Amino acid sequence: MSEIQIDPALIKKYDQPVPRYTSYPTVPFWQHTIAQSAWMKEFEEQFVVENDRNGISLYIHLPFCESLCTYCGCNKKITTNHTVEEPYLLAIAREWKQYRRLMPQTPVIRELHLGGGTPTFFSPHNLERLVTTILKDCNLHPEHEFSIEGHPNNTTAAHLEVLASLGFRRISYGVQDMDPEVQRVINRIQPLANVQRATEEARGNGFTSVNFDLIYGLPLQTVAGMQATFQQVLALQPDRIAFYSYAHVPWTSRIQRLFDETQLPGPEEKIQLYLEGKKLLLNGGYRDIGMDHFALQHDELFRAREAGTLHRNFMGYTIQNSPFLLGLGVSAISDTGKAFAQNAKNLHDYYNAINNEQLAVKKGYFLNGEDRSFRRYIKDIACKGATVFNKEDRGLLETFSFPLLAQLKADGLVICDQNETILTPAGHYFIRTICSAFDLHLQRTGVSASKGLFSKAI
Incomplete structure (x- = not known):
């Protein structure tokens, strides 16, 4: 190279x-409130247009994590109490039922993604319940794709076996960095053995695409440490790698104030981390997909980029070019192609809306x-x-x-x-x-x- x-x-x-x-437009430029009646009308109209033409995408936000990662800007709820699974699953089922009432025909599911939080916080049985509930009385698009985000520490063989039986073939693991000191300061301790086990068990259960999320710009990162991380990562040959820039936004994610900001690399150091990582990826056989993604040439993401069919939405880059995305769960975002809507960001407001037979939509935007x-x-x-x-x-x-x-x-x-x-x-x-x-x-x-x-x- x-x-x-x-x-x-x-x-x-x-x-x-x-x-x-x-x-x-990006979320800060959306209206602070959105009329639910207008959103429901827009949802129904665009559903009819897109369901037969392309099928629809579903994103389900599962917000719970057992420990707090101090770099994270996602919407999450930290708890070790797994009794929270039951009421959340019931709320998702009620929300889905409300949207099903707005669908004048059987939905054609083209894409289903479970994100978080940590989706594998939920037990294998409860993930099976969730997916079975969503897919009941639906049609699957011939090119459908099911994917999930997992934590290497708590994704078990039982999780993977159940997910594979449901049709999941793509999983993304949050690896971030393999340096023990970086892991310590961001409170994301995950030994290489756990990453290797989770990767091998996914492939053993028929998953055809394993993605690793890696981040550059984290506190205490160095070029030498980045080289060591990529040496370990490349040995496992994930099919895709998302190599993200760390987003330091302590004004919206106050947990990012828990580490010393002087430990963050400056702009020139940060670009060197990226340049080194990208060089190692390209030399390792990966191809640059765009903005922050890389893939091996056998992976569908690379083939979609080559064919000019790559799509980008709230889930990042995807091969499923469906303009219609329905988000379920706390803080989840929906996109009809002509309008956006975001659910309530805290669990209390989300539960309150759903339990009162209302949609949880709080803000959004209608595109001109x-x-x-x-x-x-x-x-x-x-x-x-x-x-x-x-x-x-x-x-x-x-x-x-x-x-x-x-x-x-x-x-x-x-x-x-x-x-x-x-x-x-x-x-x-x-x-x-x-x-x-x-x-x-x-x-x-x-x-x-x-x-x-x-x-x-x-």
Whole structure:
């Protein structure tokens, strides 16, 4: 591999707060409240459009964890009391029943993902109950895919056996870093033996795609430590690797204040961690999928990127190009393709709504034509590394997008003209910033106003 040298001045210049673009518009620009009647009408209309055409995706948020990871910005509830499983499963079943009433035809399930939190906090029996309840009286799309997030420490052979029998073939393990000191400071202690066991047992039960989540920019991380982590990881040959930038957002995730911020690597150190990790991945046979994902060439994610069918939503990159996503559970987000809705973020409010036979939706956003057009540009950049402009958007592009694109072009990060934008190899390191050129909500308010809303790009 020929290494790309990144000018430290560019790192400093573009290390600004920008979104991760799992949605557009991004959540901070949504309305604080959303009329449930309007959401229900939109849900029913778009369900009819998409169910027959593409099938629907389901995301179920399972928020419980037994221990607190201090780097985590996810919506979670820390407890060792497993009696919480029963009322949560009952609430999910009630919420699903409410949505089923809005569906005028049998749902075609194309994608089902269990996320968290720690989904494997739930017992194998209860996960089976959950999935069986959801799939009852549904049709499965011929290309359906079921996936789950697991913790290497508590994902058992029984979990994997049950999930495999239900049709799950993809699992993602949160590995983050293998250095014992880094694990200690982020309170994520997981020996290599547990990661190896969980990986081998998944494959032994028929899982065809195992993903590892790794993070760069954590406290106490060094290039030497990153090299050691990748040596251990690459020996296990996960089919996919998500190599995320640590999002330091202590204003929204106060647990991130539990470690000394002086232990965090600076922007230039952080990019070196990424460059080293990416070099090791490419030299190890992995291919760059986009923004933060890598895959071996046999994996469907790589094949989707090559075929131009890659999709990105709240679950990250996916091969299932279904515009219709229903989120169930506390804080879960739904996306009809034309509107977003997010459930209540705390369990008390979620339970209160569901137990009163109401949807738990609290906030959301209805996209206009401008939003949908610029959403496509952002998705194209993230999934294909290039986008072609609509002529009718020329005025908006000239006012809001072209000034930043001109800077990015001068810095060698994009090739662009009045008709299209293409990422350069160096531009891949700044993909979130390039996406932000098409974020009209961000450009109108000013990037400086985004401080306190988003993590820094690097």
